[in-house]
Amino acid sequence: MIYDTFIGPFIEFEFMRRALVGACALAIAGSPLGVFLILRRMALTGDAMAHAILPGAALGYLVAGLSLPAMTIGGLAAGFTVALAAGLIARLTALREDASLAGFYLISLALGVVIVSARGSNVDLLHVLFGSVLALDDATLLLLASIATVTLVVLAVGYRALAMETLDPGFLSSVSGAGAPTQLIFLALVVLNLVGGFHALGTLLAVGVMMLPAASARLWSADITRMTAIAIGIGLISSYFGLLFSYHYSLPAGPMIILMAGVVHFVSLVFGQAGGLLRNAFAGRHLEA
């Protein structure tokens, strides 16, 4: 009974195992990035970048159909272009970075949907917008795993620079020229993971596995290492239970994974030990010193 409910589906069906591996790879690499996006107050930037990937992937689709390399390259190109353009515009015009990013991603999203619709069917559009985590082939799995590996290695090596650039950019620029490259490499990792997430979860939900666990983790701890560990844990748990629910109740898998992360998020909002609702409402009597 327990076996049938919790383990059986993954033993029985290869597509479930593949989905689980893919989703776990995304969660492991995406969660630390999400933690830093939140610390850098860039939570919505991640969302905007995810949308910005669409026209690139759509162009790849226009050229080669539902082809992994074409859509990956298109997505990466579009993501980097928008990230760089938004940064450049913020530096050269009166517009702030968030405003220019909002402008770019809205244009991108509209353009992407038009391009996909111009050639394909609504099924293809759904695939692009919401991904197909239950249909991951070897090449896609390899891509997701590679992205996760690269992300974790780069984060480990560049951790001090990234933390300093987030905490005190003025100090970093006064002692080293690492500020601008750090920012760029971080954005590159975000784009890379969003493109990976795009294949599994689609453009609209790719950012979900990045932000939701990270935002929930902040409610459980204010320590950066613990936050990252908790976020990864939440990401993994959401992936597993999301797939399980999707299997047993025939619900769409990608959105279920994000919904599970959403459930954890609500629980964290209420019960979180580091600033959740209950904790703040019933903080107890004040201390002596």
Add this chain to the structure above:
Amino acid sequence: MTAAIKFRDLTLGYDRHPAVHHLTGEVESGALLAVCGPNGAGKSTLLKGIIGALSPLGGAVRLEGCKARDIAYLPQAAEIDRSFPINVFDMVAVGAWRTSGLFGAITGKARARTFDAIEAVGLAGFEDRHIGTLSGGQMQRVLFARVLLQDAPIILLDEPFNAIDQRTVGDLVDLIGRWHGEKRTVVAVLHDLDLVRKHFPQTLLMAREQVAWGDTAHVLSAENLLSARNMAEAFDREAHECERAA
């Protein structure tokens, strides 16, 4: 550990309006110099020009005996995100940048120096405290400790005693005195003229342009202070291009 700063007809500013106008002079190696003047006189701008965060509109800053990256700089209002989860020890320890760099380890020696620096600014016992829980003055002392750890030949302090209580000011002034004794070059922007008279042998009084520069007692005369106070604070929207020759 000796380094000097030279200004040659230096003009710094924002949007073509000068904030420091045609400044020429030299901060000698090992000098302990106070920079004084009214609000908007260009004091902070001058420090930003020295570390190279602001490119000159005209003239040049020259550093001798050290690179801009070797300068320890304590900004007036550091753009520090105090909600970032980091404790006092780690915050101070990054001051060891010259030895640890971007990737190197914080060695046992650097750890010991970090504890010393935290103790020197009177924050012993605060090592594990999150920086978001510190008061404004305590945070300023953390930044002072970081400067201490940077072990720099040139130290620039922009209004370092804002929001700091009397006792701590005394401790920090002693620290500055120690740096001076170690032949480091120290430049501090200050408003407390009594403190300047007591502890800083040299002063640059400026009001966009240099009013006086030299021995403190001589520079901070009633006459000079009056002329600095008369500076027009707002820039002139209709200003013409400056034609003054170098």
